[in-house]
Amino acid sequence: MKVGLFAPCYIDQFYPQAAVATLELLERLGCDVAYPRGQTCCGQPMANAGCAPAAEAAHRHVAACFEGFDYVVGPSGSCVLHLREHVEGAPDARYYELCQFLVEVLQVERLDAAFACRVGLHASCHGLRGLRLARASERQEPPFDYVAYLLDMVDGVERVPLDRPDECCGFGGMFAIEEEAVSVRMGADRLADHLRQRVEVITGTDMSCLMHLEGLIRRRNLPLRVLHVAEILNGSGEARNG
Amino acid sequence: MNDGARLAAADRSARVRHADRAARFVADAGQTDWHDAVLWRIRGKRDAAAGRVEGWERLRALASEIKEHTLSRLDEYLAAFEEAATANGAQVHWAADADAHNRIVRDVLRARGVRRVVKSKSMLTEECGLNPYLEARGFEVVDTDLGERIVQLREEPPSHLVAPAIHVRKEEIAALFHEKLGTPADADDPRLLAAAMREDLRARFLAADAAITGVNFAVASTGALVLVTNEGNADLGAHLAPAHIACMGIEKLIPKPEHLGVFLRLLARSATGQPLSVYTSYFCRPPPGRELHIVLVDNGRSRRLAQPDFRAALKCIRCGACLNTCPVYRRSGGHSYGATPSGPIGAILAPGMDMKRYASLPFASSLCGSCSDVCPVKIDIHAQLHRWRQVAAREGYVAWPKRWGMRVAGWIVRSPRRYRLAGRLARAWLRHAPRRLRYGSWNAWGRARELPRVPDRSFGEWYAAERGKK
Ligand code: SF4
Numbered sequence: 001m002k003v004g005l006f007a008p009c010y011i012d013q014f015y016p017q018a019a020v021a022t023l024e025l026l027e028r029l030g031c032d033v034a035y036p037r038g039q040t041c042c043g044q045p046m047a048n049a050g051c052a053p054a055a056e057a058a059h060r061h062v063a064a065c066f067e068g069f070d071y072v073v074g075p076s077g078s079c080v081l082h083l084r085e086h087v088e089g090a091p092d093a094r095y096y097e098l099c100q101f102l103v104e105v106l107q108v109e110r111l112d113a114a115f116a117c118r119v120g121l122h123a124s125c126h127g128l129r130g131l132r133l134a135r136a137s138e139r140q141e142p143p144f145d146y147v148a149y150l151l152d153m154v155d156g157v158e159r160v161p162l163d164r165p166d167e168c169c170g171f172g173g174m175f176a177i178e179e180e181a182v183s184v185r186m187g188a189d190r191l192a193d194h195l196r197q198r199v200e201v202i203t204g205t206d207m208s209c210l211m212h213l214e215g216l217i218r219r220r221n222l223p224l225r226v227l228h229v230a231e232i233l234n235g236s237g238e239a240r241n242g
Numbered sequence: 243m244n245d246g247a248r249l250a251a252a253d254r255s256a257r258v259r260h261a262d263r264a265a266r267f268v269a270d271a272g273q274t275d276w277h278d279a280v281l282w283r284i285r286g287k288r289d290a291a292a293g294r295v296e297g298w299e300r301l302r303a304l305a306s307e308i309k310e311h312t313l314s315r316l317d318e319y320l321a322a323f324e325e326a327a328t329a330n331g332a333q334v335h336w337a338a339d340a341d342a343h344n345r346i347v348r349d350v351l352r353a354r355g356v357r358r359v360v361k362s363k364s365m366l367t368e369e370c371g372l373n374p375y376l377e378a379r380g381f382e383v384v385d386t387d388l389g390e391r392i393v394q395l396r397e398e399p400p401s402h403l404v405a406p407a408i409h410v411r412k413e414e415i416a417a418l419f420h421e422k423l424g425t426p427a428d429a430d431d432p433r434l435l436a437a438a439m440r441e442d443l444r445a446r447f448l449a450a451d452a453a454i455t456g457v458n459f460a461v462a463s464t465g466a467l468v469l470v471t472n473e474g475n476a477d478l479g480a481h482l483a484p485a486h487i488a489c490m491g492i493e494k495l496i497p498k499p500e501h502l503g504v505f506l507r508l509l510a511r512s513a514t515g516q517p518l519s520v521y522t523s524y525f526c527r528p529p530p531g532r533e534l535h536i537v538l539v540d541n542g543r544s545r546r547l548a549q550p551d552f553r554a555a556l557k558c559i560r561c562g563a564c565l566n567t568c569p570v571y572r573r574s575g576g577h578s579y580g581a582t583p584s585g586p587i588g589a590i591l592a593p594g595m596d597m598k599r600y601a602s603l604p605f606a607s608s609l610c611g612s613c614s615d616v617c618p619v620k621i622d623i624h625a626q627l628h629r630w631r632q633v634a635a636r637e638g639y640v641a642w643p644k645r646w647g648m649r650v651a652g653w654i655v656r657s658p659r660r661y662r663l664a665g666r667l668a669r670a671w672l673r674h675a676p677r678r679l680r681y682g683s684w685n686a687w688g689r690a691r692e693l694p695r696v697p698d699r700s701f702g703e704w705y706a707a708e709r710g711k712k
Contacts, residue, residue, distance in 0.1 A: 007701045009655070013665040014694045016701035023705075035705050040661040046648045048609065050631030050640050054652030061656060086628070129611035129624075137289065138567065138615040140298035164282075168569045172608025174644075177686045179606060181265035182573050184690040185274060186608070189573075215691030 003031040004066045006074030006095070009041035015207045017236070018228035022075040022098055025234040029106055033073075036065040044082035048173045052086070059087045069094065073101045075230045077127025077205045085130065097131055098230055099205055103146045108153075113235030116156030120199030121148055122190065122213070123166040124206035133205065137166050147205060150233055157232065160197045167193075171212035187216045194224060203229045257599055258581070260606040264574035277409060278572040284405075285566040287515025288616070295507065305504050306620035309557035312462075312495055313547060319462040319495045320538065326465030330527040332534040340370035343539045347372060347454065347487055348379060350535050354485055356381070356451040360443075362469075362476035363387040364456025365560055366489050366539060368400060368582045372454070383454075384446045386475040388439060395422050401576025403562035403583045404513050409575050443475075453479030457490035458559070459505060460536075463498045466526045467536070470509065470519040477523050485533040488525070492538050493556040505559060508618035512561040542595055551629050555590050557619040564613035564623055570606055579603060586613035590626040593634065601639035604630035662702065669696040 003026055007019040026033045042062055043055030062083065066072045074080050077097040084091050102108045127133040127147075134145035151157050170176065170186025177183075191213060194202055202224060204210055210226040217224045268274050292298045312319055324334045335350075337343035343366075351359065359381055361367065373394070376383050385394045389407035393400050395418055400406030407415075416430035425438045455476045459468040467488050469476045480486040496505065510516040528534035547553050565571045565585030576584035581592040581600060589607065592600035604627045613623040634640055654660045672680065673696050681688040699707070 009661070009665070012701040013669060014696055016697050016699060016704050019701040020704065035701075035709070037702060037706070038658040040655040040658055041651070043652070043655070046652050048628070048631070049644060049648050050605075050633075050635035051645060051648035051652075052632050052635075054648045057652055057656040125608070125610035125612070129615055136612070136615050138612060140292050140295070168608050168610035168612070170569065170608055172610075175605070175608045179261045179264060179570070180686045180689060181261070181268045182570055183608070185268050185573050186569055187691075189278070211694050212691065215687070215693065218692040219690060 001031055002068070002070045003033045004069035004072040005033050005035040006039065006042075006062075006066070006072050006076075006079070007035065008074060008076045008079040010211070011075060011207055012039075014211070015228065018075045018207050018230050021228065021230035021234040021236045022073070024236070025098075025230060026073060028112075028234075029102070029108065031106075034069075039065045042079045042082050044079055044086070045173055047082065047086050055086075056088070059083075063087075063092075066094070071096055071101065071105065073098055075205070075228060076207065077124050077131050077133065078208060081126040081130035097127055097133065097205055099127075099146045099150055100131055100133055102150060102233075108150065111150065111153040111233055111235075113153075113233060114155035115232045115235070116158075118158045118160050118198060118200045119151065119232070120160050120162060120194040120197060120202045121145075121151065121165075122169060122202050122204035122209055123147070124204050124209045125166075125168050127205045128166055134166070147229055151203070151229065154232055154235075160194075160199050162193050162197060164190075164193055169209045169213055171209045173208070176212055183212070184216065187212055191216060191220075191222060191224065195222065199224065201232075202226045203232055205229055258579065258602055260574070260578050260580075260602045263578035263580065264570070264606070267575040267578055268573055273411075274573050276411070277575060280408065281566045281572045284514060285563075285616075288512055288563055288566065289515075291511040291515040291517065295511065301504060301508060302618055302620050305508055305559075305618055306557060308496060308501050308504060309619050310554075312497055313493065313553065313556055316492065316495065316547065319497060320492060323460055323462040323465055323495055324538075326463065327536055328465070330465045330534075332465065332528065332536050335535060335537045337537055337539045337541070339541045340539075343367075343370045343489065343537055343541065344372055344375040346537050347489070348376065348381075350485070350487055350533075351376070351381060351452055354452065354533070356485070358382045358384075358446070358450045359452050359454055360384050360386050360447055360450040360475075360479040360483065361390075361454040362456065362471060362479050363390050363406070364454065364489055365400075365403060365583055366456055366491055367454065370489075370539065370541065372489075384443070384450075386443055386447065386479055387471070387473060388436065391439065391443070392418065399577070399582055401584060402565055403560050403585070403587075405562070409577065447478050447482055450479065450483045452485040452487060453483040454487045454489060455480055457488050457494050457536075458509070459496050459502060460490055460494045461497075461499050461502070462495050464526065466499070466524055468502060468506075469523045469525065470506070470521065471523075472514075472516075472520045474521045477521055480523075480525065481529075484531075485535065486525070486528065487535040487537065489537045489539060492540055492543050493558075509559055509561050512563040512616070512618040546594055549594075552590065552594060552626055554621050555587070555594075555623075555626060557621055558587055558591075559619055560587075561618055563616045563618065564621075567612045567616045568607075569610060569612070570608065574606070579606070586623045586627070587621070590621075590623055590630060593630045597634065597637055597639060601634045601637075604628075604634060662700075665700055669700070672696045 043058030046055035170183040392407040401409040419425045571585040589603035611624040
């Protein structure tokens, strides 16, 4: 199975460890992974800003980068959703968010990783309601949660229930800047929930939400850390623990 | 015109800057806490009520399909409705826009020599600006829904679809009632306040010469109107007054009485978590000697019907669930949208009415999608927000720095070389620029948040170094 590693631009530039963990994890699970070196950005920021035409070249570029792969897997629900939903023409079903790929395609049942920590799971909206990585709390259907399912395979992870398990953190791309006041307030409310449950590490599928939360955590000196879920699932989170 | 009304009129012509209005609301942290908590509690009740209905998701799908079907043949259903309603003895009027609607109501009132009108909650008359229109022409219009009456006395628009005064605190209501109804200055017991209002309204109900109501559902095959309220004010108004004027948007139709079961099971549960509203009234024919007028209003609806990207918004049954669940609405308040309705549904309706005024609303969302998942008729609200953003940009309502910024970004990421260079520069700048530059006043992100700590190497650089030889 040939898997193309999709490392969204902000992960590539700011959070390379999430992409490294994704690569190592996929390799350990037996995938033949390659990282097409010419990739840049999926075009989501432009499209979400209302400037979809400015994203078209990016869409073509992504398509060219990943030609010939059976699957394209990335550690970002939001970017994957964009590539699935907002690219003109037929939707490309090869694009997968990491956790969805692990559960639906690789059907992972065991992981060899440890991470002793109280972990709060931030359910990023685009993964949750766009890719359906879990049952959203609005929906009246049997509960499931891919990310939680995977985290529970990691030794020592103590997953902590939250008061509002799937409320938006307020990142939202340009929203974080254009609606700064509301965005910050939404993020602060999420952090308060995690703090009430004495969470030590907030994790999730989308580093962008975590970047927003981390920005608040560091400014306010809160006793919390953020970690991309790939790092925990890969066991590389343990090395950076403490 | 009093000050409030003058302000409101001036306000109606200006552009709504949602972010500014929202920032003012959020600045009062206590108010935001409380507003968020109240609405979140309603969302919780909704979840519980929906969970008790077996096949809730199927019911939503069914409701959505019935509405889509009805919209696909709206012309036929409207004609059938008019015929049936006329046969029932109602008088049916057609209004192309808000102005026509207001004129029709005025003419009906004048023809009967009416001076005093009681109204029960109708978002449509709010949309058409009926109250100021009638008041300017000497009619006394009294809203009879408790929340609606509170915002009427405060001279402001409703902030929520089903709870128009949800933004007003108990103490503010006490002060308002003290001033307007003469309750004791320090009386803030909700029961006492409600009783005072009930007494005041009772006299107005008895004195009214006509009642105006909204409509929740209109049944095409029978010409009947269905109205739900929790206070019974629509019934009281319509049954006491010699004339009943029911105002409805043309999208309120459903084909047959049996479809009501689907919508009534969804509506109250979605709105408040009640299995049914306290009053569900079915108006068919006027009692002997009385008049029933039905005003069918287009006001942009047929235009929307012709827009495949946006027509689904016409399925809305005005339950308010998308407001209650919206993390932005809960923290920015209904007035931040400057539109009726407010919230997510307002943010996809308003730009279709007046893009110039409402271009900021599609951006007042993190696109979390909760609205679409909660909506009982499965309107793809968040997807429409995304599409309205494209329209706003195309029509020039996105500020040029952002438009150009996005173009430049698009140009950079077209080329891996430019992208890598831009990345290296950005990281170097974030690492080495003095803090006061990085956190200058231009940096809205950094007002309350730290910028990310940047790594030495990008992933691409790591890959080239560590895996490049493989
Ligand atoms: S859009 Fe849906 S959820 Fe929102 S008010 Fe209308 S019917 Fe209710």
